[in-house]
Amino acid sequence: MRILPLRALGNLVFVQGLVFAQYLVAAGRATSGQVFTSFSACLLLGSLIASLSDLLAMINKAQASALSMDELGVVQVAEHSMSNVSLAQLISKTYSVSTILVEDISFAYQDVETPILERVNATFNTSGFNFIIGLSGSGKSTLACIIAGLYEQSEGHIRIDGITQPFRGYSNESILLVHLHPSILEQLLKSNISLGCGSIDESRLVSAIYLADLQDFVASLPLGLNSTVDEKELSGGQLQKIGLARAFLRDPPVLILDEALSAIDSHSRKRIMANLRERRRGQLTLLVTHDSQDIEPNDDICMLSAGRVTRFGKKHQIGSALPVKLASQEKHDIEHIEKDRDHNDVCFRSRAARSSDIESQSDIDESFEKESTYSLTQLLRFTYRTCDKKFMVLFGCFTAVLTGLVPLVLSFLFSKILSKIVGHTSPGMRITWKPILTLIIAAIALIFGDGCVHFSSKALLHYVLETWINSLRKLSLSLINDQDMSFFSLHNRFPSDLNTLLMNDARDLRSVISEFLPGICEMFALAVGGFVWSTVTGWRLTLVGYAFIPLILMITAAYGIILQGVEARYKSEVAELDSHCSKTMLGIKTIKSIGLESDLCAEFEQKLKALFSIGLKRAIVDGFGFSVLQLCTSAATATILYYGVFLIGKNEYSLEQMLFVLTLLIFTISGVTNVTKRLPVVSRGQRAARYISSIISSLALELEVGGVYSVGHRTEKASDAVILFQNVSFSYQDTNAKGFNQVLKNITFEVKKGESLTIVGKSGSGKSTIASLLLRLYNVDRGSIEIFGMEISSIKADDFRGAVTMVPQKPKFFEGSIRENLLYGCQLPYVSEEAIWDVLRAVNAFDLVNGLQRGLDTCYGDDVLFSLGELQRLCIARALIRKPRILILDEPSSHLDAFNTQIVADLIGTGLRAIDKDLVILTISHDSNLIKHAGRILKIDRGYVAQDGKSSG
Helix, strand or coil: CCHHHHHHHHHHHHHHHHHHHHHHHHCCCCCHHHHHHHHHHHHHHHHHHHCHHHHHHHHHHHHHHHHHHHHCCCCCCCCCCCCCCCHHHHHHHCCCCCEEEEEEEEECCCCCCCCCEEEEEEEEECCCCEEEEECCCCCHHHHHHHHCCCCCCCEEEEEECCEECCCHHHHHHHEEEECCCCCCCCEEHHHHHCCCCCCCCHHHHHHHHHHCCCHHHHHHCCCHHHCEECHHHCCHHHHHHHHHHHHHHHCCCEEEEECCCCCCCHHHHHHHHHHHHHHCCCCEEEEECCCCCCCCCCCEEEEEECCEEEEEEEHHHHHHHCCCCCCCCCCCCCCCCCCCCCCCCCCCCEEECCHHHHHHHHHHHHHHHHCCCCCHHHHHHHHHHHCCCHHHHHHHHHHHHHHHHHHHHHHHHHHHHHHHHHCCCCCCCCCCHHHHHHHHHHHHHHHHHHHHHHHHHHHHHHHHHHHHHHHHHHHHHHHHHCCCHHHHHCCCCCHHHHHHHHHHHHHHHHHHHHHHHHHHHHHHHHHHHHHHHHHHHHHHHHHHHHCHHHHHHHHHHHHHHHHHHHHHHHHHHHHHHHHHHHHHHHCHHHHHHCCCHHHHHHHHHHHHHHHHHHHHHHHHHHHHHHHHHHHHHHHHHHHHHHHHHHHHHCCCCCHHHHHHHHHHHHHHHHHHHHHHCCHHHHHHHHHHHHHHHHHHHHCCCCCCCCCCECCCCCCCCCCCEEEEEEEEEEEEEECCCCEEEEEEEEEEEEEECCCEEEEEECCCCCHHHHHHHHCCCCCCCEEEEEECCEEHHHECHHHHHHHEEEECCCCCCCCEEHHHHHCCCCCCCCCCHHHHHHHHHHCCCHHHHHCCCCHHHCEECCCECCCHHHHHHHHHHHHHHCCCCEEEEECCCCCCCHHHHHHHHHHHHHHHHHHCCCCEEEEECCCHHHHHCCCEEEEEECCEEEEEEECCC
């Protein structure tokens, strides 16, 4: 709405100025020269007023951004008082801590009423290892985070060797917390292990690697410790070993391990525990675990239940109250089994896809990087190809042409009015008001009409183009969802990059069409119409004025080319900084645990300096280009005025003729200059169009979805097997080695109705790759995969997703009610509340949900937060509610205590078959309790089937 009054006000400046000038001339209080000078000033003022709409838009965006930042509620936390801590004490504490005393600690998460811990009291010392154990959701990890200084308790105190509430820097130096999923930065392995340690001795680094049993992994890397690693491409056991290597290297006075060995195979786990006990002798070590097999008689145990301490003491003192998960069970014969996180089996920068798919995607990426420009013509073609409401866009451009013709008529009216005023040079001369008032009224009506048309054009274009951008977002997201997982491993294809592109950069693309394209149409109409009209009126002065147009266009072209390169670099730096912030926030717990805030802040400042540097260049280019264009405009105006007066002096032009041509040319040149002000928008829009167009074109082929058959369809080749792998081979791409790493080699096996299969094997053997291929996340190199007698790619995506369901090892709930999360993606037409509660009972989550004030309608994140173990049970329930025909469980017991692990084992063994006797269960696990309940075991070794037979349990 601001466009209408501002555009009208910019033109009305002339009208009210001319009316008042007429009065002053008639009263003898102003000369014609003064009127003419004022009129010229009003021309400049009017263009400035009209540009206020863009400035107001920027101010509105700034206000919205400031409000968003204010709503974050970031509060500066004051440092704890150090009045009772001497410097000598602090220095000594960095070398030795003998006791941690927990006194009446209570804790509740912000905006969550239910307390996590209630009046917890415990003492941890160096007489042996200290273990915190308990059921899922009992508060074990929360207590560990409070001791490490990550959370601030609601009540109570933490005393370290008698010192109450040490300041934050003390915690970073003296206490190291290693999490279940330690964060890894995408940099050298050596740098990842030595994070926060500064310069280190090579022998200490090698020693830490051997103590963490990481030497085989290092040996498998092409460049050893100097190889680049990425968290997404490491197995769970490898991630945990890197976290443990950090701990061995730093050797802090207090070491806290929060389920830090849960994904490591039994043999390696035993070696690491022995190394820990030897290395940490006489130092305070605290382990949070569900597993009691590592507890020795001299170790202290703190048992939590529902946020309270139920038992505390030595192992022999607690006795039968100690929950045993694996202590009475011998490990299965299959050893060295390590969890492979999600779909990643290869340890070193492995990114998967079929060879042809990877090469084609890489070619697209390379050609995209080489293509440095995306012309305005290409941008318009892209818009025409992807916009559904082309007619409305064309209509908006047509109205822009009409508004471009308005200054021509206004120039004619203003010249008539001005000539009548300036023509009365004698003071007191009587002025004929009627024709002047007629011209003024006509000008006012035209100005308001122009404002209404301009407003309608802008509103229409913004509406249509906002719809277009939303459709592009939907199309891009749909195509992205259709890809296999190899797509996300390519350059500029990480989730944070795609999110920035679709949500932020797409707005720049919209701005090009909604602002620059109408401006071009308006300028074209003004330039062509003005040239024709002014040439007919006075061709000599017109040619002088239009002689500046080529100069302005050349400067504009050069300005645009330079600005495009600077804008692209600026946007890239912004994306780099955004990616850095995103990774920092995702790994904030690990960063705080090992005291990396200063290092990450220093890296952030370096990226800010790089952004500031290119931003300064951008500002210089933008300001210099705009100034040169303004200089050309002023020079053109002065030249036109001088030559016009010269022609009048030779009686070749009349005053009215000169004023008309002068006004018309000034309007035209100002219009051209105003269009050039939008060149930064064009540069940003060209970059966004290039990225989005690249994504859409590269995703033209559906790699992951498709199919024409439903799950119930039977073909002539149908067999009795529900799952059939026939000579399947698959390779990951090794980007550093510029080759492929074959993971599966002619794998053949089948799974029949009602069968329970557990896949085991060493890290990198390919077990999780089998699950990923079965889920259609990747395409095979050779061979075929069938379910229900049909090639998986021939099955409709919706039918396939309804039939095959996976429970990931890392559970995930979204913001929303528990009911919405449990039914998320469920394709069943109706699921009764009773059915939901029955499934919750089956996974031992009934009391967990029923005990909440709002039950299933409790909002996760706002009303309640769950532990990983609780989330894992709910995720299993979510999978069972869907009533799949094939259920894949990826380390389903990794976050569960002994009691709930047994429940899951019973479900796999007999419970699920009682519900659906034809259900196929495929489990990936190294938990011997689950392996015992498997009807059949498939062992993968170096890409081959090494063992396929019945479980001995």
